[in-house]
Amino acid sequence: MSNQQTRVALVIGAGSVKCAAAIGLQKVLQREGIEIGMVVGASGGSLYAALIAMGASPEQAAAQSAHLWTRGVTAKRNGRALWQILLPNVFGFDASFGTVDDTILMQQLRAVYGDAKIEDAKIPLYLTATDFENGAQVVLTQGSLVDALRGSLAMPYIFQAHRVDGRLLVDGYLTDPMPVGVAIKENANVILAMGFESPYQGTINALLRYTFQISSIMSNNLLRANYAFHALVHHGEVLPILPQFEQRIGAFDTDKIPYIVQAGERAAEQQLPYLKKLLAGS
């Protein structure tokens, strides 16, 4: 596999703040002078895919993401949601359901990306979401970066689905928590696939926790099934980069980003000797 033929893709799967581990991978690739040919992101991975593709350094990516994805983005509740659950016939229940008002999230995204478009990215960028109406994977490659991220991040039950170009989008993890298939379709030879299993709930003491547990079971099985299929059908190499975390990491634990980045670096270092041999074609 010679350098001229090789196109390296970085795929960052869903995993909320754990996706910051991609910054560790980015650091290792930069240090080694390994060029990334495309970046693919789903859900939380989209945030980091966008930062890397738009040209943020690892330090900038860590700092910006710590401001982007804070617990504050869920601080403003959607007061109508509870009434929609309790009295759907009175308050109306439809596809726009979500327990959190997305005003703060949109403000944070606009503060970082403003009017940037996906096609402005320095590295080709592919963000995935899911069409709420038919369940199809939607790969966003042009248009408003903020809208694409908002669609890719539309966690069911939490955020409302987001309409982009006439399609109602929900979180990309619902179709593929680690969208390696996008990189295969775009002809990447070497795919660095960073993925995360969804955590299981320690205690089930509320409806939302029960719902998250079901969601984790389904998404983890979807992750494995899709990875198996893609690893077996790809003509080149899919290198799984699987950071290991000794501590439990909550969805908004941005204070743990330095620790998460280190875990990403360690996982990348493990694959590095083979990656270098592969790219050298030895």
Added chain:
Amino acid sequence: MELKTETRGNTLVLTISGSLDALTAPELSDALSTQLRDGNTNLVADLSQLEYTSSAGLRVMLNGVKEARQKGGDLRLAAIQPNVKKVLDLSGFMSIMKAFPDVDGAVASFA
């Protein structure tokens, strides 16, 4: 990657060491094809010294197990190390292949 073979009763044990990846997988593929062609269809892959497998390695293992089963035998795994187990778990291989803690157990399973 280093590959050693040993016949134990009606079973052939392949000890695979090092890294099973795009650069080394063809060697295992050739070895499996030769053994299966020669009628050795009860195969145990001793993975106690396998440190790494990539998607190319998975593809060779899948072809091996499919061909062995088509010929009435099987390819079974033994002594999988944690790094390799992670990849086998993620890729669903543990749901389709029989795995044993050690080679003796894997060989005995063919008795």
